[in-house]
Amino acid sequence: MSAGAGRESDPRVERSRRVILTAAVGELADVGYGRVTIESIATRAGVGKSTIYRHWPDKLALIADAFETFHERMVPDLGDLPVRDAIAVLLGHVAEVVVDSTFSRCIPALIEGAERDQRVREFHHRYSAERRQALIELINGGIREGQIKQSVDPELATSALLGAIFYRRLMTSEPLDPADASRLVDLVLA
Amino acid sequence: MSAGAGRESDPRVERSRRVILTAAVGELADVGYGRVTIESIATRAGVGKSTIYRHWPDKLALIADAFETFHERMVPDLGDLPVRDAIAVLLGHVAEVVVDSTFSRCIPALIEGAERDQRVREFHHRYSAERRQALIELINGGIREGQIKQSVDPELATSALLGAIFYRRLMTSEPLDPADASRLVDLVLA
DNA sequence: TCGCAGCGATACGTCAACGTTTCACATCGT
Protein backbone atom coordinates (compact mmCIF):
# COMPACT_ATOMS: atom_id res chain seq x y z
CA MET A 1 0.00 0.00 0.00
CA SER A 2 1.40 3.39 -0.97
CA ALA A 3 1.61 6.45 1.20
CA GLY A 4 -1.48 7.67 -0.60
CA ALA A 5 -0.11 10.66 -2.45
CA GLY A 6 -3.29 11.83 -4.12
CA ARG A 7 -5.79 9.44 -5.68
CA GLU A 8 -3.29 7.63 -7.90
CA SER A 9 0.43 7.67 -7.67
CA ASP A 10 1.66 5.28 -10.35
CA PRO A 11 2.22 7.37 -13.49
CA ARG A 12 1.56 4.30 -15.68
CA VAL A 13 -1.99 4.18 -14.37
CA GLU A 14 -2.54 7.86 -14.89
CA ARG A 15 -1.18 7.73 -18.40
CA SER A 16 -3.26 4.79 -19.56
CA ARG A 17 -6.32 6.26 -17.90
CA ARG A 18 -5.81 9.48 -19.80
CA VAL A 19 -5.31 7.94 -23.24
CA ILE A 20 -8.21 5.54 -22.72
CA LEU A 21 -10.67 8.26 -21.69
CA THR A 22 -9.58 10.42 -24.60
CA ALA A 23 -9.98 7.55 -27.03
CA ALA A 24 -13.40 6.79 -25.58
CA VAL A 25 -14.68 10.28 -26.31
CA GLY A 26 -13.15 10.19 -29.78
CA GLU A 27 -14.81 6.90 -30.58
CA LEU A 28 -18.12 8.15 -29.21
CA ALA A 29 -17.93 11.20 -31.46
CA ASP A 30 -16.92 9.16 -34.50
CA VAL A 31 -19.25 6.18 -34.40
CA GLY A 32 -21.94 6.85 -31.78
CA TYR A 33 -22.71 5.03 -28.58
CA GLY A 34 -24.17 1.95 -30.19
CA ARG A 35 -21.07 1.20 -32.22
CA VAL A 36 -18.43 2.03 -29.66
CA THR A 37 -16.56 -1.12 -28.64
CA ILE A 38 -14.16 -1.76 -25.84
CA GLU A 39 -11.89 -3.22 -28.48
CA SER A 40 -12.15 -0.18 -30.74
CA ILE A 41 -11.33 2.10 -27.82
CA ALA A 42 -8.38 -0.07 -26.87
CA THR A 43 -7.04 -0.03 -30.44
CA ARG A 44 -7.53 3.71 -30.77
CA ALA A 45 -5.77 4.29 -27.47
CA GLY A 46 -2.97 1.90 -28.37
CA VAL A 47 -3.72 -0.13 -25.28
CA GLY A 48 -4.56 -3.70 -24.44
CA LYS A 49 -8.17 -4.63 -23.83
CA SER A 50 -7.19 -6.05 -20.48
CA THR A 51 -6.00 -2.65 -19.35
CA ILE A 52 -9.48 -1.28 -19.88
CA TYR A 53 -11.26 -4.18 -18.20
CA ARG A 54 -8.85 -3.86 -15.33
CA HIS A 55 -10.18 -0.37 -14.55
CA TRP A 56 -13.78 -0.21 -15.75
CA PRO A 57 -16.51 -2.83 -15.52
CA ASP A 58 -18.07 -2.05 -18.88
CA LYS A 59 -18.51 0.40 -21.74
CA LEU A 60 -21.06 2.54 -19.97
CA ALA A 61 -18.92 3.07 -16.90
CA LEU A 62 -15.99 4.00 -19.09
CA ILE A 63 -17.90 6.55 -21.14
CA ALA A 64 -19.63 8.01 -18.12
CA ASP A 65 -16.22 8.37 -16.49
CA ALA A 66 -14.84 10.02 -19.62
CA PHE A 67 -17.51 12.68 -19.55
CA GLU A 68 -17.22 13.24 -15.84
CA THR A 69 -13.52 13.73 -16.36
CA PHE A 70 -13.78 16.14 -19.28
CA HIS A 71 -16.49 18.00 -17.49
CA GLU A 72 -14.95 21.41 -17.87
CA ARG A 73 -16.99 24.54 -17.58
CA MET A 74 -15.85 26.02 -20.89
CA VAL A 75 -17.55 29.32 -20.20
CA PRO A 76 -15.85 32.14 -22.10
CA ASP A 77 -14.54 35.22 -20.39
CA LEU A 78 -17.31 37.78 -20.55
CA GLY A 79 -15.36 40.65 -19.02
CA ASP A 80 -17.89 43.20 -17.86
CA LEU A 81 -19.82 43.66 -21.07
CA PRO A 82 -23.35 45.03 -21.00
CA VAL A 83 -25.71 42.14 -20.32
CA ARG A 84 -27.09 41.90 -23.83
CA ASP A 85 -23.63 41.79 -25.33
CA ALA A 86 -22.44 39.29 -22.78
CA ILE A 87 -25.33 37.01 -23.64
CA ALA A 88 -24.60 37.37 -27.34
CA VAL A 89 -20.95 36.45 -26.77
CA LEU A 90 -21.91 33.46 -24.67
CA LEU A 91 -24.39 32.24 -27.27
CA GLY A 92 -21.90 32.79 -30.06
CA HIS A 93 -19.46 30.67 -28.14
CA VAL A 94 -22.02 27.92 -27.62
CA ALA A 95 -22.96 28.05 -31.29
CA GLU A 96 -19.33 27.70 -32.31
CA VAL A 97 -18.83 24.66 -30.13
CA VAL A 98 -22.13 23.14 -31.20
CA VAL A 99 -21.51 23.68 -34.88
CA ASP A 100 -18.21 21.89 -35.02
CA SER A 101 -16.16 20.15 -32.36
CA THR A 102 -15.52 16.69 -31.03
CA PHE A 103 -17.86 17.55 -28.23
CA SER A 104 -20.54 18.54 -30.70
CA ARG A 105 -20.35 15.19 -32.43
CA CYS A 106 -20.92 13.51 -29.08
CA ILE A 107 -24.22 15.31 -28.54
CA PRO A 108 -26.32 12.97 -30.66
CA ALA A 109 -24.66 10.03 -28.96
CA LEU A 110 -25.42 11.48 -25.55
CA ILE A 111 -29.03 12.25 -26.46
CA GLU A 112 -29.56 8.73 -27.68
CA GLY A 113 -27.67 7.25 -24.73
CA ALA A 114 -29.73 9.33 -22.32
CA GLU A 115 -32.95 8.01 -23.82
CA ARG A 116 -31.97 4.40 -23.12
CA ASP A 117 -29.86 4.51 -19.99
CA GLN A 118 -30.50 6.24 -16.71
CA ARG A 119 -26.86 6.84 -15.83
CA VAL A 120 -26.18 8.52 -19.15
CA ARG A 121 -29.37 10.52 -18.71
CA GLU A 122 -28.34 11.75 -15.30
CA PHE A 123 -24.99 12.87 -16.58
CA HIS A 124 -26.40 14.47 -19.72
CA HIS A 125 -29.09 16.44 -17.89
CA ARG A 126 -26.76 17.55 -15.15
CA TYR A 127 -24.13 18.60 -17.65
CA SER A 128 -26.69 20.61 -19.63
CA ALA A 129 -28.07 22.18 -16.48
CA GLU A 130 -24.67 23.35 -15.36
CA ARG A 131 -23.89 24.87 -18.72
CA ARG A 132 -27.17 26.74 -18.99
CA GLN A 133 -26.93 28.05 -15.45
CA ALA A 134 -24.50 30.76 -16.56
CA LEU A 135 -27.02 32.00 -19.10
CA ILE A 136 -29.88 31.98 -16.63
CA GLU A 137 -27.83 34.05 -14.25
CA LEU A 138 -26.91 36.52 -16.96
CA ILE A 139 -30.55 36.99 -17.81
CA ASN A 140 -31.50 37.35 -14.17
CA GLY A 141 -28.83 39.99 -13.80
CA GLY A 142 -30.15 41.81 -16.86
CA ILE A 143 -33.63 41.85 -15.40
CA ARG A 144 -32.36 43.16 -12.07
CA GLU A 145 -30.48 45.92 -13.85
CA GLY A 146 -33.51 46.78 -15.94
CA GLN A 147 -31.84 45.95 -19.23
CA ILE A 148 -34.22 43.07 -19.81
CA LYS A 149 -37.96 43.26 -19.37
CA GLN A 150 -39.29 41.92 -16.09
CA SER A 151 -41.86 39.84 -17.97
CA VAL A 152 -39.13 37.60 -19.36
CA ASP A 153 -38.96 34.17 -17.74
CA PRO A 154 -35.24 33.39 -17.58
CA GLU A 155 -35.73 29.64 -17.77
CA LEU A 156 -38.01 29.85 -20.76
CA ALA A 157 -35.81 32.38 -22.51
CA THR A 158 -32.81 30.14 -21.94
CA SER A 159 -34.66 27.25 -23.52
CA ALA A 160 -35.50 29.38 -26.53
CA LEU A 161 -31.98 30.73 -26.95
CA LEU A 162 -30.07 27.49 -26.51
CA GLY A 163 -32.89 25.56 -28.11
CA ALA A 164 -32.56 27.52 -31.31
CA ILE A 165 -28.87 26.69 -31.53
CA PHE A 166 -29.34 23.00 -30.82
CA TYR A 167 -32.41 22.77 -33.01
CA ARG A 168 -30.50 24.09 -35.98
CA ARG A 169 -27.65 21.71 -35.35
CA LEU A 170 -29.71 18.58 -34.73
CA MET A 171 -32.82 18.97 -36.84
CA THR A 172 -31.74 20.94 -39.90
CA SER A 173 -28.92 21.02 -42.38
CA GLU A 174 -28.15 24.66 -41.57
CA PRO A 175 -26.62 25.11 -38.15
CA LEU A 176 -26.90 28.58 -36.71
CA ASP A 177 -24.07 30.84 -37.77
CA PRO A 178 -22.38 32.01 -34.55
CA ALA A 179 -22.43 35.52 -36.02
CA ASP A 180 -26.21 35.40 -35.82
CA ALA A 181 -26.17 35.02 -32.07
CA SER A 182 -26.94 38.67 -31.49
CA ARG A 183 -29.94 38.55 -33.81
CA LEU A 184 -31.18 35.67 -31.70
CA VAL A 185 -30.73 37.71 -28.54
CA ASP A 186 -32.61 40.62 -30.09
CA LEU A 187 -35.45 38.34 -31.06
CA VAL A 188 -35.95 36.59 -27.73
CA LEU A 189 -35.02 39.37 -25.33
CA ALA A 190 -36.38 42.27 -27.41
CA MET B 1 -47.34 -10.71 -64.07
CA SER B 2 -50.47 -9.19 -62.56
CA ALA B 3 -52.73 -6.63 -64.16
CA GLY B 4 -50.93 -4.06 -62.03
CA ALA B 5 -53.75 -2.99 -59.75
CA GLY B 6 -51.85 -0.37 -57.80
CA ARG B 7 -48.34 -0.89 -56.50
CA GLU B 8 -49.03 -4.19 -54.76
CA SER B 9 -52.00 -6.45 -55.16
CA ASP B 10 -51.32 -9.50 -53.02
CA PRO B 11 -52.87 -8.74 -49.63
CA ARG B 12 -50.35 -10.99 -47.94
CA VAL B 13 -47.54 -8.72 -49.06
CA GLU B 14 -49.34 -5.62 -47.93
CA ARG B 15 -50.15 -7.11 -44.57
CA SER B 16 -46.63 -8.29 -43.81
CA ARG B 17 -45.25 -5.00 -45.04
CA ARG B 18 -47.52 -3.14 -42.67
CA VAL B 19 -46.78 -5.21 -39.56
CA ILE B 20 -43.05 -5.16 -40.29
CA LEU B 21 -42.87 -1.39 -40.70
CA THR B 22 -44.92 -0.88 -37.58
CA ALA B 23 -42.70 -3.22 -35.61
CA ALA B 24 -39.62 -1.44 -36.96
CA VAL B 25 -40.77 1.91 -35.61
CA GLY B 26 -41.75 0.32 -32.31
CA GLU B 27 -38.35 -1.29 -31.93
CA LEU B 28 -36.63 1.94 -32.87
CA ALA B 29 -38.57 3.81 -30.20
CA ASP B 30 -37.93 1.13 -27.59
CA VAL B 31 -34.26 0.31 -28.01
CA GLY B 32 -32.73 2.91 -30.33
CA TYR B 33 -31.11 2.50 -33.70
CA GLY B 34 -27.98 0.79 -32.48
CA ARG B 35 -29.84 -2.05 -30.80
CA VAL B 36 -32.54 -2.63 -33.38
CA THR B 37 -32.08 -6.03 -34.98
CA ILE B 38 -33.69 -7.56 -38.00
CA GLU B 39 -34.40 -10.51 -35.78
CA SER B 40 -35.99 -8.38 -33.06
CA ILE B 41 -38.20 -6.68 -35.62
CA ALA B 42 -39.21 -10.03 -37.08
CA THR B 43 -40.08 -11.41 -33.67
CA ARG B 44 -42.03 -8.29 -32.70
CA ALA B 45 -43.93 -8.40 -35.97
CA GLY B 46 -44.59 -12.13 -35.64
CA VAL B 47 -42.91 -12.71 -38.94
CA GLY B 48 -40.06 -14.79 -40.29
CA LYS B 49 -36.70 -13.15 -40.82
CA SER B 50 -36.75 -14.29 -44.40
CA THR B 51 -39.86 -12.24 -45.04
CA ILE B 52 -37.96 -9.11 -44.10
CA TYR B 53 -34.84 -9.96 -46.10
CA ARG B 54 -37.11 -10.74 -49.04
CA HIS B 55 -38.26 -7.10 -49.16
CA TRP B 56 -35.48 -4.95 -47.74
CA PRO B 57 -31.72 -5.23 -48.22
CA ASP B 58 -30.82 -4.19 -44.66
CA LYS B 59 -31.86 -2.53 -41.45
CA LEU B 60 -31.29 0.99 -42.69
CA ALA B 61 -33.45 0.57 -45.77
CA LEU B 62 -36.20 -0.90 -43.64
CA ILE B 63 -36.19 1.89 -41.10
CA ALA B 64 -35.93 4.59 -43.73
CA ASP B 65 -38.89 3.00 -45.50
CA ALA B 66 -40.83 2.90 -42.24
CA PHE B 67 -40.40 6.61 -41.72
CA GLU B 68 -41.19 7.45 -45.31
CA THR B 69 -44.36 5.44 -44.93
CA PHE B 70 -45.51 6.98 -41.65
CA HIS B 71 -44.70 10.40 -42.94
CA GLU B 72 -48.00 11.98 -42.04
CA ARG B 73 -48.41 15.70 -41.78
CA MET B 74 -49.99 15.63 -38.32
CA VAL B 75 -50.76 19.33 -38.39
CA PRO B 76 -53.75 20.11 -36.19
CA ASP B 77 -56.79 21.94 -37.48
CA LEU B 78 -56.22 25.60 -36.75
CA GLY B 79 -59.60 26.82 -37.90
CA ASP B 80 -59.27 30.55 -38.49
CA LEU B 81 -57.88 31.59 -35.16
CA PRO B 82 -55.96 34.85 -34.81
CA VAL B 83 -52.37 34.20 -35.80
CA ARG B 84 -50.91 34.31 -32.31
CA ASP B 85 -53.49 31.83 -31.04
CA ALA B 86 -53.01 29.58 -34.03
CA ILE B 87 -49.28 29.49 -33.38
CA ALA B 88 -49.86 28.72 -29.72
CA VAL B 89 -52.18 25.86 -30.63
CA LEU B 90 -49.69 24.49 -33.12
CA LEU B 91 -46.85 24.66 -30.63
CA GLY B 92 -49.00 23.10 -27.93
CA HIS B 93 -49.66 20.25 -30.29
CA VAL B 94 -45.99 19.82 -31.10
CA ALA B 95 -45.13 19.92 -27.40
CA GLU B 96 -47.68 17.23 -26.67
CA VAL B 97 -46.32 14.94 -29.35
CA VAL B 98 -42.74 15.64 -28.34
CA VAL B 99 -43.36 15.08 -24.66
CA ASP B 100 -44.83 11.64 -25.00
CA SER B 101 -45.48 9.46 -28.01
CA THR B 102 -43.91 6.63 -29.91
CA PHE B 103 -42.74 9.19 -32.40
CA SER B 104 -41.14 11.21 -29.64
CA ARG B 105 -39.12 8.24 -28.47
CA CYS B 106 -37.80 7.84 -32.00
CA ILE B 107 -36.38 11.36 -32.08
CA PRO B 108 -33.16 10.54 -30.26
CA ALA B 109 -32.72 7.52 -32.51
CA LEU B 110 -33.24 9.69 -35.59
CA ILE B 111 -30.84 12.34 -34.37
CA GLU B 112 -28.18 9.77 -33.70
CA GLY B 113 -28.91 7.96 -36.96
CA ALA B 114 -28.72 11.23 -38.88
CA GLU B 115 -25.31 11.96 -37.44
CA ARG B 116 -23.86 8.72 -38.77
CA ASP B 117 -25.76 8.01 -41.96
CA GLN B 118 -26.54 10.25 -44.87
CA ARG B 119 -29.80 8.58 -45.84
CA VAL B 120 -31.18 8.92 -42.33
CA ARG B 121 -29.96 12.50 -42.26
CA GLU B 122 -31.73 13.37 -45.47
CA PHE B 123 -34.95 11.92 -44.22
CA HIS B 124 -34.66 13.49 -40.79
CA HIS B 125 -33.92 16.97 -42.12
CA ARG B 126 -36.57 16.83 -44.78
CA TYR B 127 -39.13 15.59 -42.29
CA SER B 128 -38.26 18.38 -39.86
CA ALA B 129 -38.34 20.97 -42.63
CA GLU B 130 -41.78 19.93 -43.73
CA ARG B 131 -43.14 20.06 -40.23
CA ARG B 132 -41.75 23.49 -39.47
CA GLN B 133 -42.94 24.92 -42.76
CA ALA B 134 -46.48 25.32 -41.38
CA LEU B 135 -45.11 27.42 -38.54
CA ILE B 136 -43.00 29.57 -40.83
CA GLU B 137 -46.03 30.28 -42.95
CA LEU B 138 -48.14 31.17 -39.94
CA ILE B 139 -45.52 33.66 -38.84
CA ASN B 140 -45.22 35.09 -42.33
CA GLY B 141 -48.97 35.52 -42.41
CA GLY B 142 -48.89 37.26 -39.04
CA ILE B 143 -46.27 39.67 -40.30
CA ARG B 144 -48.25 40.41 -43.43
CA GLU B 145 -51.36 41.09 -41.35
CA GLY B 146 -49.40 43.30 -38.98
CA GLN B 147 -49.98 41.12 -35.95
CA ILE B 148 -46.30 40.27 -35.68
CA LYS B 149 -43.52 42.81 -35.90
CA GLN B 150 -41.82 43.14 -39.27
CA SER B 151 -38.43 42.84 -37.65
CA VAL B 152 -39.10 39.19 -36.75
CA ASP B 153 -37.18 36.71 -38.89
CA PRO B 154 -39.62 33.84 -39.39
CA GLU B 155 -36.89 31.22 -39.76
CA LEU B 156 -35.07 32.32 -36.65
CA ALA B 157 -38.27 32.63 -34.65
CA THR B 158 -39.26 29.13 -35.73
CA SER B 159 -35.92 27.79 -34.53
CA ALA B 160 -36.42 29.48 -31.18
CA LEU B 161 -40.00 28.27 -30.76
CA LEU B 162 -39.50 24.68 -31.81
CA GLY B 163 -36.00 24.66 -30.40
CA ALA B 164 -37.29 25.46 -26.93
CA ILE B 165 -39.64 22.49 -27.06
CA PHE B 166 -37.03 20.06 -28.32
CA TYR B 167 -34.35 21.43 -26.03
CA ARG B 168 -36.50 20.79 -23.00
CA ARG B 169 -37.29 17.29 -24.17
CA LEU B 170 -33.78 16.28 -25.15
CA MET B 171 -31.47 18.15 -22.82
CA THR B 172 -33.38 18.51 -19.57
CA SER B 173 -35.50 16.41 -17.27
CA GLU B 174 -38.39 18.85 -17.52
CA PRO B 175 -40.06 18.81 -20.93
CA LEU B 176 -42.08 21.88 -21.77
CA ASP B 177 -45.62 21.70 -20.50
CA PRO B 178 -47.85 22.08 -23.59
CA ALA B 179 -49.90 24.56 -21.59
CA ASP B 180 -46.88 26.86 -21.57
CA ALA B 181 -46.92 27.14 -25.36
CA SER B 182 -48.61 30.52 -25.30
CA ARG B 183 -46.04 31.92 -22.85
CA LEU B 184 -43.41 30.81 -25.32
CA VAL B 185 -45.20 32.61 -28.14
CA ASP B 186 -45.46 35.76 -26.05
CA LEU B 187 -41.76 35.61 -25.30
CA VAL B 188 -40.48 35.12 -28.83
CA LEU B 189 -43.07 37.06 -30.80
CA ALA B 190 -43.69 39.78 -28.22
C1' DT C 1 -59.98 -25.92 -58.69
C1' DC C 2 -55.18 -25.89 -58.54
C1' DG C 3 -50.55 -24.17 -59.29
C1' DC C 4 -47.77 -20.59 -57.79
C1' DA C 5 -46.17 -17.26 -54.61
C1' DG C 6 -45.47 -15.61 -50.27
C1' DC C 7 -45.51 -17.13 -45.76
C1' DG C 8 -43.31 -18.46 -40.84
C1' DA C 9 -40.05 -21.40 -39.02
C1' DT C 10 -35.71 -23.29 -38.49
C1' DA C 11 -30.99 -24.56 -39.29
C1' DC C 12 -26.65 -23.11 -40.96
C1' DG C 13 -21.87 -21.17 -41.29
C1' DT C 14 -19.71 -16.67 -40.48
C1' DC C 15 -18.29 -12.91 -38.03
C1' DA C 16 -17.54 -9.46 -34.44
C1' DA C 17 -17.42 -8.38 -29.81
C1' DC C 18 -17.71 -10.09 -25.44
C1' DG C 19 -15.09 -10.75 -20.95
C1' DT C 20 -11.31 -13.84 -19.16
C1' DT C 21 -6.85 -15.56 -18.83
C1' DT C 22 -2.02 -15.96 -19.59
C1' DC C 23 2.49 -14.19 -20.56
C1' DA C 24 6.89 -11.75 -20.94
C1' DC C 25 8.30 -7.18 -20.38
C1' DA C 26 8.77 -2.48 -18.78
C1' DT C 27 8.47 0.63 -15.15
C1' DC C 28 7.33 1.78 -10.63
C1' DG C 29 8.44 2.85 -5.55
C1' DT C 30 11.41 1.85 -1.91
Next chain:
DNA sequence: ACGATGTGAAACGTTGACGTATCGCTGCGA
Protein backbone atom coordinates in the same frame (compact mmCIF):
# COMPACT_ATOMS: atom_id res chain seq x y z
C1' DA D 1 19.12 -3.07 -6.78
C1' DC D 2 14.98 -5.49 -6.82
C1' DG D 3 10.41 -7.20 -5.90
C1' DA D 4 5.94 -5.76 -6.97
C1' DT D 5 2.78 -4.14 -10.14
C1' DG D 6 0.79 -2.48 -14.36
C1' DT D 7 1.22 -3.13 -19.21
C1' DG D 8 0.21 -4.61 -24.33
C1' DA D 9 -0.53 -8.61 -26.89
C1' DA D 10 -2.59 -12.73 -27.86
C1' DA D 11 -5.53 -16.78 -27.46
C1' DC D 12 -9.79 -18.59 -25.81
C1' DG D 13 -14.71 -20.15 -25.57
C1' DT D 14 -19.22 -17.84 -25.72
C1' DT D 15 -22.78 -15.17 -27.42
C1' DG D 16 -25.79 -12.79 -30.62
C1' DA D 17 -26.78 -11.15 -35.02
C1' DC D 18 -25.75 -11.57 -39.64
C1' DG D 19 -27.54 -13.06 -44.28
C1' DT D 20 -28.75 -17.46 -46.80
C1' DA D 21 -31.16 -21.56 -47.72
C1' DT D 22 -34.66 -24.87 -47.21
C1' DC D 23 -38.72 -26.62 -45.35
C1' DG D 24 -43.95 -27.62 -45.56
C1' DC D 25 -48.13 -24.74 -45.31
C1' DT D 26 -51.59 -21.32 -46.51
C1' DG D 27 -54.23 -18.68 -49.28
C1' DC D 28 -54.24 -16.01 -53.44
C1' DG D 29 -55.86 -15.27 -58.18
C1' DA D 30 -56.74 -16.91 -62.78
